[in-house]
Amino acid sequence: MYSGFLIVIIPLVLGYLVELKQAKHIHWINVCTNKMIYVILFLMGISLSHLDNFSQNIQNIGLYSFTVLSCVSIANLMALWGLDKRLTKTIAGEGESLSKWHLILESLQLICVIAAGFILGLFVSSELIEIDAISEGALVLLLLFIGCQLRNSGMQLREILLNTWGIKIAVVMILSSWVGGLAAALLLEIPLTNGLALASGFGWYSLSGILITDGLSPVFGGAAFIIDLGRELVAILIIPSLIRLYPSTAIGYAGATAMDFTLPMIQKSGGNGYVPLAIVSGFILSLSSPLFISVFLAL
Secondary structure (H helix, E strand, O other): OOOHHHHHHHHHHHOOOOOOOOHHHHHHHHHHHHHHHHHHHHHHHHHOOOOOOOOHHHHHHHHHHHHHHHHHHHHHHHHHHHHHHHHHHOOOOOOOOOHHHHHHHHHOOOOOOOHHHHHEEEEEOOOOHHHHHHHHHHHHHHHHHHHHHHHOOOHHHHHHHHHHHHHHHHHHHHHHHHHHHHHHHHHEEEEEEHHHHHHHHHHOHHHHHHHHHHHOOOHHHHHHHHHHHHHHHHHHHHHHHHOOOOOHHHHHHHHHHHHHOHHHHHHHOOOHHHHHHHHHHHHHHHHHHHHHHHHHHOO
């Protein structure tokens, strides 16, 4: 029952214990992590191609994705807007414009990787390749790299604990995501734990889809990928217009990507003053996502 939980936790912790001193080693880890994401998403595409009753499963993926993303987004935006109203904080700074379409195209590249794996899988029999064993091994390696990345991100525990605004954003994001996930599970008539797992990606589509595919099925994994990719695409569109008036909403909705992928958008649109806030909330959500997904999958 808890084997999936251990597969996530052990390599993540082992990776986190590795402290790198030289910049070239950190760069190497970052490059390897990026490459492994593409490899595993490619394997996810192969898994999808081997599903029985494919047309029905594609409909289920679409239904799960739309319902969970809608429920979670509504819950997130309402809760984060309430946090903004209560805190009424702003940070002085000059924002700049940044091309949203460039970031969107980078996100959509990952869909092409899954599509390529799917096409290859149509021509390769499931009996010729142990896709589950290969995917699990690749996942363990990816989690080792991610743990190492988090340890060497430059974010110290003291910096996180002192940034109470960033902590509040992360906590509101987590709790409101779970509310949305529970509502979606009730609407879809799926186990509540599945709804909570789907809602716990916090925008980290490159990891949530992989973990949930391994723990549940390619159908739920595909839905998780689309849910969190959809969150990122929406975040890219709303950050420039919301960051100045509703910073908690803009940064919080970006989820785990606030510390990496959407950070340039936050910095350019809001100014450098929002960067520490985005990094703290993004770091907490990045660390929480694989832990909570694995817990809910183990229940």
